Amino acid sequence: MIISLFLFLAFFISQYSDNDLTIEANYYIENIGRNVDLDENYWALTELFFSTCQVNDVVQDQILNSDIIELKKYYSDINCSEINNDLTKTKYNLYYQISYEKGLTGLFAYFIIKSPKNEDFTSKIGAFKKVWQHRIPSDFENLLVPILNGSSLSPQYYPETNTSLIIYGILSQRNSVALTDSLNNEHLPIFWINELQNDKSSDFSFDPKNSLKLNSLIISLFRDGQYQKLLEINDLTRFYNLSPDLNNRSSLFYALSYAYFSVGRYDESLNVMRNKLLPLGAYIEATTVVLNSKLLMGASLYQLGKFEESKKVYEDLVTNNSVSKINIELLNNLSISYLKLGQKNKYVSLMLEALNTATKENAYKNKLTILRNLFYYYLSISDYSTALRYLDEAESIALENSDNAELSAIHIIYATYYWDVENDLDKALDELDAIKNSTLLSDDYFDRLSFLKKRIEIFIDSENYSKAEHELLEFKKITSENSDNRNYFEALIGLAEVKLKTNHLDEAGEIFDELRLYSLDNIDFELSVLYNTLSQMYNFQTGSKREALDNLEPVIEQVLQRARTSIDTQTGFWTLEQEYIDLFNASIQMLISLGNEQRALQLLDELKTINDAALYNSPILRANSLSEEDLAQDKILNDKIQDLRTEYLNQKTSDGRLQIKSQIDRLSAQREEILNKVRNELPNPVIPVWVIQRNISNNELILHFTEVGDKLYLAKISSNKIDISVYDFDRLTKNRFQDFADHIASASTDLFELHEITSLFKLDEIPSQYNSITVIPDNHLYRIPLDILPLSEPETSRSFGQVNYLIEKYDTRYFTSLQEFLENNRDTFGQKSTVDFSAFAISDFRSFDSQTLPSLPYATREILNIDKKLTDIENRNLYLGADATKQTFLEEAGKSRILHVATHSEVSEQDPLFSTIYLNGRSGHKEQPLYAYELFTTQLHNEMVMLNSCSSGSGDYLQGSGVMGISRALRYAGAQSLALNLWSVNDKIASEFATTFYESLNRGKTKSQSMRDAKLMLLETGNANPHYWGAYMLIGNSIPITKKPVKTGLLYFSLLLIFLASGYYAYTKTYSITVRNSSI
Structure with a gap:
C-alpha cells in the first residue's frame, strides 16, 4: 500500500532530481580538492553520501569520476542496497578514518559527539593526540571533557575553530541532553543570524559552514518553541542549503512547516509542505516523513476551513497507510472532517472503526477520547439514550484502568448532562458529590478548580445562592493561595453576581471597589463582559x-x-x-x-x-x-x-x-x-425603528419574537406604537413549547395547548383595526405558526372544526427580521432571470443507495398540475424523475424566477448549511445529494423557492434553528423568499396544497395571500386538524409573481374615477385660492 502512496506523490518528484544531487556533490568534492574547509566539506559529502541508497549511487558516481584519489579510497568500497541500508556504524567509522588521517580536529570532535556513548574513546583520542598534537587547538581538551561526560557546555568552552560543525553536532545529538540544554539556555550564538543575512547573495549557496549555522538555528529555536523567531529566518532557506543528509533536511523542513502551523500561518505551512517537504519525502521514499507531512497538511487545511480538501488528504492516508500505530489519529481526523461536511453517517462509521482499532491496540486513552466524541455527537442530535450509552462505556473503561482523572472528568460531564438536559438538580449534584466524597478529586490545582466551577455554575443557575457563595469563597481561597490572579478575579466577580441577585447592594459595592484596585488585563473576553454587565447593573440599581x-x-x-x-x-x-x-x-x-x-x-x-x-x-x-x-x-x-x-x-x-x-x-x-x-x-x-414604522400600514401589526436565554421578548409594533412584553422562558417552558410542536407534527394536536399560547401572548385581544399580522418568529415559534392558533377557547382538545383560527381572521406574513420586512416592499419581478418557472420532482427513490427514502407518488403529478395552473407564466421547465439531476439543478436554479422542488430534502437543525436536497445523478451515476452551502456559489436570483415534501434530519419535523438556517442559506444565495413545510404531511395533501397555492399566485395574488388561500382550502375541505393544513410557512418577500392586466370594464371605471377625482381636486384648489385672495 505504501507503493501507491508514492505513486500518488509522483508528481512532486520532478522537483528533486539526480542532477541536483550531482551539482551539490561536486561542490563539496571541488572544495575538498582545493583544501577549503575540509572538516565541513568532508562532513557534508559524507552526510549526503549516506542519505539513501539512491543518493549513495549518484554521489558515488561523482566521486569515482573525480581526480581525487583519497576520495575514491574513502568512499568507493562502500556499497548500499535495500537489504543493507543501515550504514550508521560505517559512516561514523569513516568520520574517524578521515579525521585521523587528515588531522581534522573538528570532524574528530563531531565523530565523538555522534558516536554511541557506550563506546570507549580513550585509545582513539590518545592516538589522535599523539599524531596531531601540533595541530590540536588549545581548547580541544576543555571541549572533550563535557562531551564525553554529557555535562553542560559553558560558553567559555565553545571552540574557536569548527564552531558551527561542533555546535550542530551537539544540537542534533538527542542523547546529549545536558549539552543541548546548555546551548539552548545560553541562547545559541544568535549573531549567526546577522552573519547569514549579511553573507547571502543572489546565488544559492551550498557552503556547508552556512548550512551548519542555519541548521543549528532552526533546531535551537524549534526546540525552544520560538516559532515566530524561527519563521523570521525561514527566508534564508532560499539562499542556503539545509542539511546535506536528505533525511535530516526533511526534518528541518517539517520543523519550519510545523512552526508556521503553530503561529496560524497555515498557508505558509502548506507551501513548505507542497514545495519542499513532500517532494523531498517522495524522492527519498521516506514513509514516516510523508505520513506526518500529510497529517499536518490535513490539519492545516482543516484550520483554514477547507474541509473537503482536508477530507481528501485523510482519505488518501487511510487508504494507503500501513502504519497501524497512527490509524486511530487518522480515523479520528477523517471522521471529524466528515462531520464538518455534514456527512454524519460517515462520521459515525469512521468513529466506530477508530474505536475498534483502539480496542485491538489496547489504547484505552484513545478509546475514551472517541467515546466522548460519540457522546457529544449523539447529544447534539438529541439522541440522549445513545449518548449516555457511550458515556457509560467510557466510565467503565476508566474504572478498569483506575484512571481517576478521567473518572472525575466523566462525572463532571454527567453532572452537566443531568443539569442542562434533564434539569435534574439532584442527579447533577450526586455526580459532583461522587467526586468530592471519593479519591477521585485529585490534589491537582486545576482539577479542583474545574470541580468547583461546575458546582458554582449549577448553584447559581438553580438560584441556590447561599451554596454558590460558599463554593465561591472556597474558590477565592485556593486561587489566592496559588497567586492565581485571573481565577481570583473570577471568584470576586462571581461573588458580586451573587450579592446583586440577592439584593445585597452594599456588599456588592465593596467587591466592585476591590476589583477597581486591580488591573484586569489578564481576564478573558467573556469574563470581562460579565464584569462590565454586573458593575453597570449595580450602577443602575443604585x-x-x-x-x-x-x-x-x-x-x-x-x-x-x-x-x-x-x-x-x-x-x-x-x-x-x-x-x-x-x-x-x-x-x-x-x-x-x-x-x-x-x-x-x-x-x-x-x-x-x-x-x-x-x-x-x-x-x-x-x-x-x-x-x-x-x-x-x-x-x-x-x-x-x-x-x-x-x-x-x-x-x-x-x-x-x-x-x-x-x-x-x-x-x-x-x-x-x-x-x-x-x-x-x-x-x-x-435600520432605525422609525423607518420600519413608516412602512407599516395602519391596519398592520408586527409581532416580533426574540429569545434571549431564559427570556422571551414580544414586541408588538404598529405604525405609531411599540409595546414590548417580557416573558420568563426557562427550560421547562421551552420544553413545554417543544412538546406542543411535537404534538402538532405527529398529528396529536391539542387545541388546549395551542390556546394556551394564544392567551399567553394575548392574541385574542388584538385591536379590531388590524386585519394583517406580520410575524417575525424566533426558534421555538418557527415550529408553531401563529396561523394555527385558535382565537377562542375550544370545547375539547380535538374539536378542530368548531374553533376559529387566527388565519381565518388575519392575513399573515413571516419574516426573519425587521430588515427583511423592510425589503419585502421591493418589487423584484423579472430580475436577472431567463426562466420563469423551473420544477424538479422525483417520485421513485428505489435506486437511491445512500438513504432509504419512501416513494412520493404524487410528486410528479403535483408538478404537472402546477404546470397547467400557471397559464400566465410562459417560460416553464420541468425536470421529472431521471431528469431531476444535481448537475441540471445547479445549472438551471440560478436562471429561474420560481424554483419548485418536490423530492425528499433534509433540513437539519444541527448543521443547516448542510441541509440536503436529494436529486438524481447523471445517466449511469448514483444519486447526488445537494447541500445548501453548494448554492452559495450558484448565485440564485429566485423570487421564490418552494421545498415541498421535505423531512427533517431530527425526525418528522423541522427545528426552529433548521428553518432559520435553510432560510438564511437560500436568502444569502439570492432567493427572495422560501416556502416549505415544517413537518411531514401526506403526499397527496402536499400536492393539493401546492396546486392551490400556485393557482392563486397565477391570479396575481401575493405569495402570502396565496399561502393563506391554500391553507383555508385544506381547512374547509379536509381534516381541520392543524397538522394537515398548517404545515407550510412562507418566509420573505411576498410580492406577486405575475402582473395581471386590469380588465377592460374595470379600466374604464378606474379612468372615470381618476377623471372625477382630478376635477374635484382642481375645483377645491381653485376655491381655496379664491378664498385666500378674497381675505387679503
Missing part, C-alpha cells in the same frame, strides 16, 4: 441609570462585532455565551424601564440578524471563495481583533479605549477587504 446604559453601549458594540465573526463552522450560528445573555437581558430591560423601546427593539432585532450578517464568515463559504493566503490572513487578523476587544473592555481610561478602538478599526478595515471577496453584497446597516 441610581446611576443613564450612566449605566451609556457604559454598556460600547460593551454591546464589541460583543455584537465579535459575534459576527464567531460563527460555528458547522451550524452557521454564533454561540450565545451566558455572559452575552446576561448583558443583553440587562441592557434590554434597562432600556424598557427607561421608556426607550425603540433602542430595545433595535437591539433585539440585531440579535436576530447577527447570523445573517455573519453568514459570509462561514468557513465553508470562505474556503470556496478565498485563497489560502487570504484565509490565513483573515484568521490572524480576526484573532488580533478579538484580543484587542478584550483589551478594550478591560481598559479603564477613555484615551486608552480610544487608542485600542482605532487599532480595532484599522485591523477590521483590513479584514473587510478580504471578506468583501466573499460577500454577494455589503452587510446592511442597522
Whole structure:
C-alpha cells in the first residue's frame, strides 16, 4: 500500500532530481580538492553520501569520476542496497578514518559527539593526540571533557575553530541532553543570524559552514518553541542549503512547516509542505516523513476551513497507510472532517472503526477520547439514550484502568448532562458529590478548580445562592493561595453576581471597589463582559441609570462585532455565551424601564440578524471563495481583533479605549477587504425603528419574537406604537413549547395547548383595526405558526372544526427580521432571470443507495398540475424523475424566477448549511445529494423557492434553528423568499396544497395571500386538524409573481374615477385660492 502512496506523490518528484544531487556533490568534492574547509566539506559529502541508497549511487558516481584519489579510497568500497541500508556504524567509522588521517580536529570532535556513548574513546583520542598534537587547538581538551561526560557546555568552552560543525553536532545529538540544554539556555550564538543575512547573495549557496549555522538555528529555536523567531529566518532557506543528509533536511523542513502551523500561518505551512517537504519525502521514499507531512497538511487545511480538501488528504492516508500505530489519529481526523461536511453517517462509521482499532491496540486513552466524541455527537442530535450509552462505556473503561482523572472528568460531564438536559438538580449534584466524597478529586490545582466551577455554575443557575457563595469563597481561597490572579478575579466577580441577585447592594459595592484596585488585563473576553454587565447593573440599581446604559453601549458594540465573526463552522450560528445573555437581558430591560423601546427593539432585532450578517464568515463559504493566503490572513487578523476587544473592555481610561478602538478599526478595515471577496453584497446597516414604522400600514401589526436565554421578548409594533412584553422562558417552558410542536407534527394536536399560547401572548385581544399580522418568529415559534392558533377557547382538545383560527381572521406574513420586512416592499419581478418557472420532482427513490427514502407518488403529478395552473407564466421547465439531476439543478436554479422542488430534502437543525436536497445523478451515476452551502456559489436570483415534501434530519419535523438556517442559506444565495413545510404531511395533501397555492399566485395574488388561500382550502375541505393544513410557512418577500392586466370594464371605471377625482381636486384648489385672495 505504501507503493501507491508514492505513486500518488509522483508528481512532486520532478522537483528533486539526480542532477541536483550531482551539482551539490561536486561542490563539496571541488572544495575538498582545493583544501577549503575540509572538516565541513568532508562532513557534508559524507552526510549526503549516506542519505539513501539512491543518493549513495549518484554521489558515488561523482566521486569515482573525480581526480581525487583519497576520495575514491574513502568512499568507493562502500556499497548500499535495500537489504543493507543501515550504514550508521560505517559512516561514523569513516568520520574517524578521515579525521585521523587528515588531522581534522573538528570532524574528530563531531565523530565523538555522534558516536554511541557506550563506546570507549580513550585509545582513539590518545592516538589522535599523539599524531596531531601540533595541530590540536588549545581548547580541544576543555571541549572533550563535557562531551564525553554529557555535562553542560559553558560558553567559555565553545571552540574557536569548527564552531558551527561542533555546535550542530551537539544540537542534533538527542542523547546529549545536558549539552543541548546548555546551548539552548545560553541562547545559541544568535549573531549567526546577522552573519547569514549579511553573507547571502543572489546565488544559492551550498557552503556547508552556512548550512551548519542555519541548521543549528532552526533546531535551537524549534526546540525552544520560538516559532515566530524561527519563521523570521525561514527566508534564508532560499539562499542556503539545509542539511546535506536528505533525511535530516526533511526534518528541518517539517520543523519550519510545523512552526508556521503553530503561529496560524497555515498557508505558509502548506507551501513548505507542497514545495519542499513532500517532494523531498517522495524522492527519498521516506514513509514516516510523508505520513506526518500529510497529517499536518490535513490539519492545516482543516484550520483554514477547507474541509473537503482536508477530507481528501485523510482519505488518501487511510487508504494507503500501513502504519497501524497512527490509524486511530487518522480515523479520528477523517471522521471529524466528515462531520464538518455534514456527512454524519460517515462520521459515525469512521468513529466506530477508530474505536475498534483502539480496542485491538489496547489504547484505552484513545478509546475514551472517541467515546466522548460519540457522546457529544449523539447529544447534539438529541439522541440522549445513545449518548449516555457511550458515556457509560467510557466510565467503565476508566474504572478498569483506575484512571481517576478521567473518572472525575466523566462525572463532571454527567453532572452537566443531568443539569442542562434533564434539569435534574439532584442527579447533577450526586455526580459532583461522587467526586468530592471519593479519591477521585485529585490534589491537582486545576482539577479542583474545574470541580468547583461546575458546582458554582449549577448553584447559581438553580438560584441556590447561599451554596454558590460558599463554593465561591472556597474558590477565592485556593486561587489566592496559588497567586492565581485571573481565577481570583473570577471568584470576586462571581461573588458580586451573587450579592446583586440577592439584593445585597452594599456588599456588592465593596467587591466592585476591590476589583477597581486591580488591573484586569489578564481576564478573558467573556469574563470581562460579565464584569462590565454586573458593575453597570449595580450602577443602575443604585441610581446611576443613564450612566449605566451609556457604559454598556460600547460593551454591546464589541460583543455584537465579535459575534459576527464567531460563527460555528458547522451550524452557521454564533454561540450565545451566558455572559452575552446576561448583558443583553440587562441592557434590554434597562432600556424598557427607561421608556426607550425603540433602542430595545433595535437591539433585539440585531440579535436576530447577527447570523445573517455573519453568514459570509462561514468557513465553508470562505474556503470556496478565498485563497489560502487570504484565509490565513483573515484568521490572524480576526484573532488580533478579538484580543484587542478584550483589551478594550478591560481598559479603564477613555484615551486608552480610544487608542485600542482605532487599532480595532484599522485591523477590521483590513479584514473587510478580504471578506468583501466573499460577500454577494455589503452587510446592511442597522435600520432605525422609525423607518420600519413608516412602512407599516395602519391596519398592520408586527409581532416580533426574540429569545434571549431564559427570556422571551414580544414586541408588538404598529405604525405609531411599540409595546414590548417580557416573558420568563426557562427550560421547562421551552420544553413545554417543544412538546406542543411535537404534538402538532405527529398529528396529536391539542387545541388546549395551542390556546394556551394564544392567551399567553394575548392574541385574542388584538385591536379590531388590524386585519394583517406580520410575524417575525424566533426558534421555538418557527415550529408553531401563529396561523394555527385558535382565537377562542375550544370545547375539547380535538374539536378542530368548531374553533376559529387566527388565519381565518388575519392575513399573515413571516419574516426573519425587521430588515427583511423592510425589503419585502421591493418589487423584484423579472430580475436577472431567463426562466420563469423551473420544477424538479422525483417520485421513485428505489435506486437511491445512500438513504432509504419512501416513494412520493404524487410528486410528479403535483408538478404537472402546477404546470397547467400557471397559464400566465410562459417560460416553464420541468425536470421529472431521471431528469431531476444535481448537475441540471445547479445549472438551471440560478436562471429561474420560481424554483419548485418536490423530492425528499433534509433540513437539519444541527448543521443547516448542510441541509440536503436529494436529486438524481447523471445517466449511469448514483444519486447526488445537494447541500445548501453548494448554492452559495450558484448565485440564485429566485423570487421564490418552494421545498415541498421535505423531512427533517431530527425526525418528522423541522427545528426552529433548521428553518432559520435553510432560510438564511437560500436568502444569502439570492432567493427572495422560501416556502416549505415544517413537518411531514401526506403526499397527496402536499400536492393539493401546492396546486392551490400556485393557482392563486397565477391570479396575481401575493405569495402570502396565496399561502393563506391554500391553507383555508385544506381547512374547509379536509381534516381541520392543524397538522394537515398548517404545515407550510412562507418566509420573505411576498410580492406577486405575475402582473395581471386590469380588465377592460374595470379600466374604464378606474379612468372615470381618476377623471372625477382630478376635477374635484382642481375645483377645491381653485376655491381655496379664491378664498385666500378674497381675505387679503
